[in-house]
Every structure is written in C-alpha cells, then in structure tokens.
Amino acid sequence: MKNIVTALLLVLGLVLAMPLQAQDAAEPAAEEGPTFPAVLTDTGLSIEEMKLRLIPLTVDQLEALAQEWLGIVQTQTQAVADAQIAVLNAGDNAPDALRTRVEELSDERQRGFARYSLVVDGYQKKGGDEATVDQFRAYRTAIIVEEKQNADLQTLATQALRWATQRDGGIQLGIQVGTVVAAFLGLLIVAKTVRGFARRGFGKVRNLSKLLQAFLSLVVYWITMAFGLMIVLSMLGIDITPVFALVGGLSFIVAFAFQDTLGNLAAGLMIMFNRPFDEGDYVTVAGTGGTVKSVSVVSTTVTTPDNQVIVIPNSKVWGDVITNVTASTTRRVDLVFGISYEDSIADAQRILEEVVHAHPLVLSDPEPVIRVNALGASSVDFICRPWARSADYWSIYWDLTRQVKEAFDAAGISIPYPQTDMHLHVRNAAAAATLTGPEASGDGIGRPKGAPDFGTGDDGADADSGDGRD
CATH class of the missing domain: 1.20.58 (Methane Monooxygenase Hydroxylase; Chain G, domain 1)
Structure with a gap:
C-alpha cells in the first residue's frame, strides 16, 4: 500500500511539472523575435x-x-x-x-x-x-x-x-534611361494633343476670354506632363515619394525668393478671371498704349502702333488704371474746329454738318453733335462729335480733319491762329496824332515823329512826373 501511494505521488508530481516545462520551452521561442518566410x-x-x-x-x-x-x-x-x-x-x-x-x-x-x-x-x-x-x-x-x-x-x-x-547593370540602366526619354517625348506629343482638345473645348464655353482659355489650356498641359512622368517613373520602380518631400521643402524657399514673381502670378490670374481686356484689344496700361499680344501668368505683352513689343509685369498692369479702347464696338470721335470772329457761325455750322454727314463711315445713330462750344482768345470754337465703329476711329478722325479744312477754305472761312492786339496809351496828344496822321512813318520802321526817345534801361516814366503815374 505504501508503494502504491508513493507511485501516485510521483505521477502527480510529473503531471504538475509538465506545464512548467512547456512554458520554459516556449519562452526561448518567444524571444527569437518575428519570423519571415525562409525563401526571402x-x-x-x-x-x-x-x-x-x-x-x-x-x-x-x-x-x-x-x-x-x-x-x-x-x-x-x-x-x-x-x-x-x-x-x-x-x-x-x-x-x-x-x-x-x-x-x-x-x-x-x-x-x-x-x-x-x-x-x-x-x-x-x-x-x-x-x-x-x-x-x-x-x-x-x-x-x-x-x-x-x-x-x-x-x-x-x-x-x-x-x-x-x-x-x-548597365543594360538595365540604359533601358531605363531610354524608356524615360521615349516616354518624355511621347508625353510631349500627348500633352500637346490634350492641350489642343482642351483649348477647343474651352473655346465653346461662352464668356470665356481668350486669355483664360490659353491659361487653362496651359494648366491642362502641365498637369498631363506631371501625371505622365509620375506614372512612367513608378512603372520603372523609381520611388517618387522623396520628390514630393523635396517639393514641399523647397516651396517655402521659393515663396520668399520669388515674392515679386508670385505677385505677378496673382495679378495675372486676376486679369484672366476679371477680363479687363483680351488678346487683340488696344489698351493703355502702365502709361503704355498698344495692342495686347499675349498675357502669361507673370507678364503682359503689348505691341505699340510703331511696332515696338513691350513686356509689362502683371503687377503693374493690375495695379494701374486700365483703359480698354476697343472694348466697345463704337466710339465717339472728338474734334474741335475754330473760326474767326469775323466769319459766319451759321455758315460754319452748315459746312460742318455737310462734311460729317457725307462721310460714309460716320454712324447715323447716335446722331453727330456739332455745336459752338467756346469763345476762345482768338477763335470761335466748334465741337464736332460723330460716332464710328471702333475700327474706323482713326480713319474718320483724319478724314474729317482734312475735309473740314478744305471746305472752310472753299467757303472763305478762316481758321485763325493765336494773335494779340496791342493798344498804346500816349500822354502827349500831338505825338499820338503823328502815329496815324500824315506825319507817321510810312514804312513802319523807326520812331514816329514827336514820340519820346527812351534810353536803354528807361522804365517809360515821363520826365516831369518821375514816377510814371498821372
């Protein structure tokens, strides 16, 4: 009986010890760390x-x-x-x-x-x-x-x-370089094609200026290029994540280094969206007049009437007064003609009306305005204000200037030039009489008979008064 009890105790001890041994055996395995497929x-x-x-x-x-x-x-x-x-x-x-x-x-x-x-x-x-x-x-x-x-x-x-x-090695690198070059050339073709389709699509949108169409087409072009390059680089196994990190880090430096350029960029966007002018318009901006040739995101290019090409930063364009001459389909031609005070106002009015109405480019609606506007120092001034299409402005301006002059000459109406009438006050009546009497000099040269002989530097005062006053 004692042997049986001893055997049972031994068996019980072994059973209790087995979990502890299993735990001790499992601990080293846990300390081995994470595993991975051996094939790697x-x-x-x-x-x-x-x-x-x-x-x-x-x-x-x-x-x-x-x-x-x-x-x-x-x-x-x-x-x-x-x-x-x-x-x-x-x-x-x-x-x-x-x-x-x-x-x-x-x-x-x-x-x-x-x-x-x-x-x-x-x-x-x-x-x-x-x-x-x-x-x-x-x-x-x-x-x-x-x-x-x-x-x-x-x-x-x-x-x-x-x-x-x-x-x-080298063959793989050559293939990658060739692939990038070929992909870049292909992207150029694709991007230009997409830009062409985009521009035609934008052209069908109403109230979208040519400048904004060109800008949006350019944005589509560069987006196509950027996405295309990223796809190609990813297909070649090149990690483009560091590129984005680099761009993010450089953006702050670029923002400080190109403050003026960013200002021009913002002004260019304002011009494109607010549309104060469009390509082909004749404008006066930043003190320069000319036809708008193109507008980029940083500058505006205009061509002057004498064919000078002037590039103006967009910040100066947007920050100054913009005068768009061709924004309206019609313009008023402002002319001023002066006649002598001795000429007939009615005849001059009639001649101006005839000349203006006879010109084929002058619009009948609105009706031309021809009125006496001012009594000038040397002439009676008429304003002549016919209306014309914007494209005919200068033709009418130059034609009417010449035709009115010729019509006035034919009718005997003079266009006076500035002149001054001088009136002399002479205290000596006898000397004054010689200015218009028979004793006056006939050729207008020299000193009239009896007139005082003032010395150089004399202030014109009479000898008996001493102060030049009556």
Missing part, C-alpha cells in the same frame, strides 16, 4: 518575386529580414576581400583566374546588395526607424566606396566593363 533569404530569388513577397511583411519582420541580409552581404563582402587580398599578394603577375574570381564574387555580392536594399527600402516605407535605415544604407555605401578606392586600375576597368554588359 534565398540569394537566387528574383527581384520581381521578392518585391511581391515583401508586401505582406510588417515593420518588425522587415527589420529582422534586413538584419539577416546584412549578415549575408557581410559574408559575401568577406569573400570578395579575401579574393582581392590574393590578387594583391600576387602583384602584377596575378593570374587572370584570380581576377575573374574577384569579379564573380563581386557580381554575386552586387546581387545580394540589390536584395538587401530592397528590404531596407520596404522597411523605411512602412515606418521603420530612420536611424536604423541610415545604418543599413551606410554599411552598403561604405563597402562600395572602400573597395573602389583600394582596387587597382585594371580591376576597376574590368568591373566597369562587366557592369556595363550585365542585364541588371
């Missing part, structure tokens, strides 16, 4: 398959895999270093077999580094520690730089030649 450490795994297998992994798994690949490339680097030492010890008489061995090991290590970099990139994209990422990449960079610095010229030339002829 295969050096013969293709890059394309490895990219797909890395997608489901977590950050911890990628970090552990990166550590594993770090050990792999370290082993490969040690093999390359041993082969290079053998070549170095052999000196100039090193057999080709040794150099070939170095090249083969370097190629193998290069393939290992490609997969190692792929794992590190995936680790970074999924939020891995930046300091750890820098350490991973610094190891690869340091290895490559040190080997190139310590290698002899023949080894470097041989490695460069082998890299250039390898499909995953």
Whole structure:
C-alpha cells in the first residue's frame, strides 16, 4: 500500500511539472523575435518575386529580414576581400583566374546588395526607424566606396566593363534611361494633343476670354506632363515619394525668393478671371498704349502702333488704371474746329454738318453733335462729335480733319491762329496824332515823329512826373 501511494505521488508530481516545462520551452521561442518566410533569404530569388513577397511583411519582420541580409552581404563582402587580398599578394603577375574570381564574387555580392536594399527600402516605407535605415544604407555605401578606392586600375576597368554588359547593370540602366526619354517625348506629343482638345473645348464655353482659355489650356498641359512622368517613373520602380518631400521643402524657399514673381502670378490670374481686356484689344496700361499680344501668368505683352513689343509685369498692369479702347464696338470721335470772329457761325455750322454727314463711315445713330462750344482768345470754337465703329476711329478722325479744312477754305472761312492786339496809351496828344496822321512813318520802321526817345534801361516814366503815374 505504501508503494502504491508513493507511485501516485510521483505521477502527480510529473503531471504538475509538465506545464512548467512547456512554458520554459516556449519562452526561448518567444524571444527569437518575428519570423519571415525562409525563401526571402534565398540569394537566387528574383527581384520581381521578392518585391511581391515583401508586401505582406510588417515593420518588425522587415527589420529582422534586413538584419539577416546584412549578415549575408557581410559574408559575401568577406569573400570578395579575401579574393582581392590574393590578387594583391600576387602583384602584377596575378593570374587572370584570380581576377575573374574577384569579379564573380563581386557580381554575386552586387546581387545580394540589390536584395538587401530592397528590404531596407520596404522597411523605411512602412515606418521603420530612420536611424536604423541610415545604418543599413551606410554599411552598403561604405563597402562600395572602400573597395573602389583600394582596387587597382585594371580591376576597376574590368568591373566597369562587366557592369556595363550585365542585364541588371548597365543594360538595365540604359533601358531605363531610354524608356524615360521615349516616354518624355511621347508625353510631349500627348500633352500637346490634350492641350489642343482642351483649348477647343474651352473655346465653346461662352464668356470665356481668350486669355483664360490659353491659361487653362496651359494648366491642362502641365498637369498631363506631371501625371505622365509620375506614372512612367513608378512603372520603372523609381520611388517618387522623396520628390514630393523635396517639393514641399523647397516651396517655402521659393515663396520668399520669388515674392515679386508670385505677385505677378496673382495679378495675372486676376486679369484672366476679371477680363479687363483680351488678346487683340488696344489698351493703355502702365502709361503704355498698344495692342495686347499675349498675357502669361507673370507678364503682359503689348505691341505699340510703331511696332515696338513691350513686356509689362502683371503687377503693374493690375495695379494701374486700365483703359480698354476697343472694348466697345463704337466710339465717339472728338474734334474741335475754330473760326474767326469775323466769319459766319451759321455758315460754319452748315459746312460742318455737310462734311460729317457725307462721310460714309460716320454712324447715323447716335446722331453727330456739332455745336459752338467756346469763345476762345482768338477763335470761335466748334465741337464736332460723330460716332464710328471702333475700327474706323482713326480713319474718320483724319478724314474729317482734312475735309473740314478744305471746305472752310472753299467757303472763305478762316481758321485763325493765336494773335494779340496791342493798344498804346500816349500822354502827349500831338505825338499820338503823328502815329496815324500824315506825319507817321510810312514804312513802319523807326520812331514816329514827336514820340519820346527812351534810353536803354528807361522804365517809360515821363520826365516831369518821375514816377510814371498821372
């Protein structure tokens, strides 16, 4: 009976000890860290398959895999270093077999580094520690730089030649560069085609100015180019995320460095959306008159009547008074004609009306206005205000100016020029009589008889008064 009890106690002790042993056995397994598929450490795994297998992994798994690949490339680097030492010890008489061995090991290590970099990139994209990422990449960079610095010229030339002829080396780079160039040229054609369609589409929108049509078409063009380039780069496996980060960082610097340019850009957008003028309009802006040739996002180009091309910053255009001469279909021609005070006002009025109504380009509606406007110092001034189409303004202006002058000449109506009548007051009546009497000089030259002989510098005062006053 005692033996039976002892046996039962032993069995009970073993049963109780089994969970503890199982827990102790499980603890080391838990400390091993995250696991990953073993195939991911295969050096013969293709890059394309490895990219797909890395997608489901977590950050911890990628970090552990990166550590594993770090050990792999370290082993490969040690093999390359041993082969290079053998070549170095052999000196100039090193057999080709040794150099070939170095090249083969370097190629193998290069393939290992490609997969190692792929794992590190995936680790970074999924939020891995930046300091750890820098350490991973610094190891690869340091290895490559040190080997190139310590290698002899023949080894470097041989490695460069082998890299250039390898499909995953120079050939792949050439294919990528060619693809980018061909894609860029194709994008130019596509973007221009899209811009043409966009411009025709914008042209069908009512109340959309030519300037705004050109601007929106340009925006469509550059958006097409940007998206096209991003798609091409992504297809080539190039990470474009750093580009966006770079653009975001540079935007603040550009904003401060190009304040004036940004001001012109804002003014250009205001011009395009508010449409104070359009292409082909004759305007006066910033003290310059001319026909609008084009408007970009930063400047306005106008052509003066004498064919000068003037480029004006948009900030000056929008910040100044804008006079659009051709905005209206009709304009009033303002003319002023003066006649002598001795001429007939009624005859001048009749002649002006006849000349104006006889011109074929003058509009009958609104009715031309012809009125006496002012009694000037030398003439009686008429205003003549016919209406014309904007395109006929200068033709009517020049024609009427000539025709009115010719009509006035034919009717004996003079157009006076400024003149002054001088009236003289002479105290000596006898001397005054000689100015108009028979004793006055007939040729108008010299001093009339009896007139005082004033000396140079005399103020004109009479000798008996002393002050020149009565």
